Amino acid sequence: CQNLETLPEDRYAQETFWRSANAAYGGLVGCYSTLISRGLYGEDVVLLEEATSPNAYNYNNVDGWSNIALGTHNASNTNAIAARWRAAYTMIGRCNALIEGIDGNVELTPDAIVKMKAEARFLRALSYHVLTIYFNDVPLITATPDLDQVTAPRKPRAQVVDFILGELDAIAAILPPAYTVATEKGRATSGAAQALKARILLFEASPLFTGTGDAARWRRAADAAKAVMDLNRYSLFPNYRALFSLANEYNAESIFDIQFQGPNVGSSFDVTLRQYNTCAPVRELIEAYRMKDGQPRSSSTVTDPGNFYSNMDPRFYQTVVYPGATFMGATVSNTRFVNTGYTFKKYSVYDAGAASTAETSLGERQSGINYMLFRYADVLLMYAEAKNELNELTPDVWNATIRAIRQRAGFTDAAALTYPAGAGKAEFTDIIRYERRIEFAGEGFYYNDIRRWKTAETVLNATIRKYDNTPIIVRKFEPARNYLWPVPQIELERNPNLTQNPGGY
């Protein structure tokens, strides 16, 4: 009989793929590329997650993100949830395949193999962190994807967290502190591993998972954050607005970035903020901004009743576009951003000045500014928060964290910068939570913060308003149900051993 076998010419066979150095590196790039999928940090997902928080509003329910904001999400109606589960495990699968497969490489040095594996282990740990904070218990899979993993049940979160903390400790010793070769910038560093560890421990200590007052957990969180500070490798970038610009990528504040590059592997930040307005800051966020003396609008002495937008926290002007502001070379009208009257300009190429044609034609997935998943200000505020929980928020801690951050933001008023002597833990908690909300406004962190603090049941049970105070919609948050996301229906259908989170999903 004739020889009937034909072999493909446009793809590799898995068994022999890892042999060359270039292919192995390609496999690693494949792991990283999951970061910019729609399930994790790609396109406009960060902004949509921001709009799930009390900071902003998404009017068109892209991927069901508005369902989450309104509390109407369930196991099957919200693609965002299913996509996150799937993307995290996609990254885990690719990393697992690399960790086992790269040993078959015949060109790389053993050192290089160990380092590349460490990068994959970092990404895998990051994925498990993402899974645990939204879904709690999840299947823990550490081997190359195979059909025998189909029935793996959920493992208690503690086990998963133990595993990734162990991994992070191990790889922190392997990963380099930084990359100097331009085309390696953006790969995982030992600092990134330590920052991830700090964030994991912060979540573990927080009310979401621990209720209140487990000092040992807060201690570990504080130590982990401090360890990053003690590296003396990172510092705050001096200009808050310029921090989120193309020109200042890889600055000293950046610990681990999601890498965007136009026109193929970019984000959709610019078009979303400039045109779609699908992450529209709401009046509540604007009102939350304190005044330039660091005091709330209601109690500040610099509040100007005739001019609402004057004398505010300097970060407001560097973050939000509001009616009357100058943006892209023109004065912003009430209807320029139709959904609330506002938009964000953080992480966009636009500011007061007129934009070039190239800039105004940036479309989806074409924006190149890297998104900082871990930046030093975050570590500082983690530290401040943990120390406050331990009743140890001393002037030294204040100066190293909140004061430094406010100074960098442009505060000059002593009332905003000076350690509030005599303030109690609760007052500090307010300040720290304010600081996180405002410092990271528009960066997609706040939804997780309000869950972590278990304040979502208050702040997400609210009516949101436009610039002129017209109410838009009433949001709901049911504490028994909404602190954790449901395990996607499709996963339950395909693996009967999976259980659903409580709350009647």
Next chain:
Amino acid sequence: CIFFACAGVSAKSVAQITLSEQNASLEKIVAKIKKQSGFLFWYESGLLRKAAPITVKLKNASISEIMDACLKNQPLTYSIVDQTVVITEAAVRHPAAPKQTDIRGKVVDDQGAPLIGATVRVKNSTRVAITDANGSFQLSAVSPADVLVVSYTGYLALEVPAGNGQALTIALKQDAASLSDIVVVGYGTKRKAELTGSVAVIDMKSKEQQTLTNASQALYGASGLWVNQSGAKPGNDGTTIRIRGVNTLSNANPLVLLDGVEYSLSEIDPNNIETITVLKDASAAIYGSKSSNGVILITSKTGKKGTPQVEYRSNFAIQQATYLPDVVTDPIQYMEMRNQAEINSGKLPTGVSYTPAQIAEYRSGLGTDNDVYPASDWFDIVFRNGFVQQHNLRASGGGDAVTYTMAGGYMDQKGLFIANDDAKRYSFDLKVDAQLSPRLKVGGSLVGNVRNFNEVGYGTQTVLSVVMRGLPIMSDYKQGELYGSSWLATPGRGNYENPRMEVEQGLTRRNIQDFLTRVTVQYKLPINITYDANLGYRKRDTWSKDYIPLMRTINNKTGEIRNFNFGTPPRVKEWDGNEAYYTLSHRLSWQAKIAAHHSLSAMVGQDYWYYDLKNFQGYKQGFFDNTLTDLNASTSQLNAQVTGSSSIEKLASFYSRLAYDFKDKYLLEATFRYDGSSRFAPGNQWSFFPSFLAGWRIDKEDFFGEGKAISLLKLRASYGKLGNQAVALYSYLNNVSTSGFQYSFGGVETGGAAVTSLSDRNIRWETTASYNIGLDMAAFSGKLDLSADVFKKRTSGILRPIGIPSQVGGLNGPVTNIGVVDNTGYEVSAGYRDQFGNVSVGINASASYVRNKVVDLRDEQIISGRFITKEGYPIQSYYLLQDDGYYQSQDEINNGVNYGTTSKLRPGYIKYVNQNGDKVINGDDRIITGSSIPKYNYSFGTMTEYKGFRLETQFQGVLGVDVYPTANLAVPFNNGAGVTKEWATDAWTESNRNAGLPLLTTFTDASENFQNSTFWLQNASYLRLKNIQLSYKLPQRLIDFARIKRVELYLSGQNLLTFSRFKSWDPELTITRNDLYEYPTMKSFTLGLNANF
């Protein structure tokens, strides 16, 4: 008056007949004479029974001696013409015979081609003439009052007045139910009466007066077939064909062969087709690994011996959409409804899209400035009437040694969109056959089809979605390349659009060329063995270009100009696919008759098939402006992309057929096929596909007697194993893909690689066991025919991707052999035709039923969106929450088990049944319901003919199928789209509690109402007047002088009437689709001409 003909094997020139009978019937004696002499006999049915019993004893007598002896003193007489003995009643002498003349004439078929050997008899006489090679005949001494009876095997007999001696041209119509018709079957032909399989035959002559723009449209109405045309986009209007249900979860398309070579129904001009045969049961098994979805055999036209024939066919048609949604086009009503919907969906009255001030402004502006305050009806704006014209010219003829045919066709179609929607087809058909020696015959053919069509720039589907989200408040302003939009912002529309702009700007071109070249050789070897070889080379080239210019809209109120498609335009993508199919098929066949009653035939053959695909694609952006569109005109290398790939597929086959019949009464057949395919891993490549078929001609049994009303009664049975190799190439390999995994480091984009699916190295063919029992009947001299089949098809080892949870690396599951599916059903079809004086009438009807059931799926279930495939239920059943009407009060909500957040719900929302009685309504409360495969397909038609006029109708329908569209216009205000009028009149309100629709909400903000539920599942059964045609054949005397053989004019209409409960769009849409974005189905009004010279 009907004749019954018995043809002998071969008439001996000087017959020596020996007879010795006592009181024998004339029937018996005629049979004996026939057998001994080989003479043909012609007589009226039942006539022989008028003869008294005969006693005769003669030895080595001549035919006339025998006949004289037998008919002596009988009321019968006879005459002998050539080799035919014509028995008639003894003539009664008329006292005053009118003046007699000689008449001459010609007998032709309905195409005007001469019929050679037709019988022309003077009624009630013994005088008979047989037509010569030109179809001509001559009869002497015929009275003008005489009637001529003209008959020809396979054609309906006709009586015509003899007339006054002018030359007659008598056209006979083919008898559709003729039992002597030759039917094309796998690797050969058969007489219809001998068929043992279940076969549908479409004679393209019967479709001559329809506007077929795609050959697959000819299959409507064929029994046992579900033909579904979803979208009639010019140039891309093929149908989906399912034969006897759906066997498989992968490719369910039947195998299509043109003259024995794998081909596509879209790539042949319907005018070039002679017949289409559909093999529905085990008769398809001889095509082995590709046969399980049924096999469609297309036979193209061939040259016929005789004087040159020229045939011209042309038609012109106006086309319109059958259904368009009825949209709210009043801008004020639209805005108020949208606002109300948002409030009903949970928004606060102050948070709605259009403020009272805006509505007031619009109201006062209406009619003053259409650009700022439009009331646009976008379906009106972007659609026009379509137009299609087709022409086909063919010449054919030949002599004893060489026959030829050549044809050229042209089609020009303008679609419904106002721009960028047209198609052209150029077709060629050349064939020459030559008998080089008594043993050797060779042939060559070239069938070509060039199909060029243009489509709107973003593609039909996208642009239809844009039209369906066109709002009345959007302006149809146009100035140069600048288009109006709206000054009002609408949630869901981040981008300011204009549907006309997206129709007019940009373009999509497709040029598809398909050429089939064939060389055939036939050599007759000794002892009746024939060697046939068929070498086919099919070349397919698909070139495409998508060009998107920079599009801009203007806010007519503020004058602000916005880039619509910011980002990359102008941009162009061109790609080319280059496919070559090589087929080598050769076989030996042998047949013999042993001892008069035993017919034997055998065939062995071998096929080799090789498919080579190469493609590449180029993409560039960065043009100075919108004028040039070639890749070379781009000024930039930024983001320039080139991609390409290639693949090779091979299939090798061995096959054989053995057939035996006894006295034409018991028919037996067996086929065997052994196939090897490159789609599977070595070791799993080969598989064996046998089949067995049997037939019993009950009417040939002695107990049936002769001269009966039933001329055919046949029982058929078949069993066979059929295969399906429809699995993607290299599915058995674990592949690492390298495209689509880029990431950037330090601002430099880097290519990546990843595995995207698991694979199963052990996958094998799907196999279908096909069982069929059928009955064919013909009665009343062919006036009535009837056919019925029951069947069962069990497909096992179904290839499907297993759905695996994402935890396995987020990978797609492997394609693997899993599952057993049954299709059981029946088909019946019947036809009746008759003639009353000048009027002939005919009716036909067919119906088929199929029940699909998953028998085994290893206890798993495949849930995909709103579909489930599960044991005990049909493939792709709907899996939905069951609706329970509406909430009628707040109390009902507060006390109920609800879907979603109780506080969000309000009276008028849809209520769901809590199937499992727990405390929540979720995915566990879904039920399995509905069907995505129609249970019944049926058709019926009528034909009436009076003199030159002929009126035909054909209805076609499906029953028991459900659709579930969502998205723009299927649901209200989907993501910035508008709404249909029924939401204004039939939505739930306090005073309209039994409304057809729930409380008006937006789709986007009230997902509680738009859960996948039975509420939105709609019955898509329909009955449609598929075709109605009135044709008129010009009287022969008007055209004879111009030496034209036939001129026929017709008016016809396709899809003129449709009856369906589904009103959102044409019910003939892709059933499993979840939106309405398909090119409209069209109705056509056609004027046509068929002429033969």
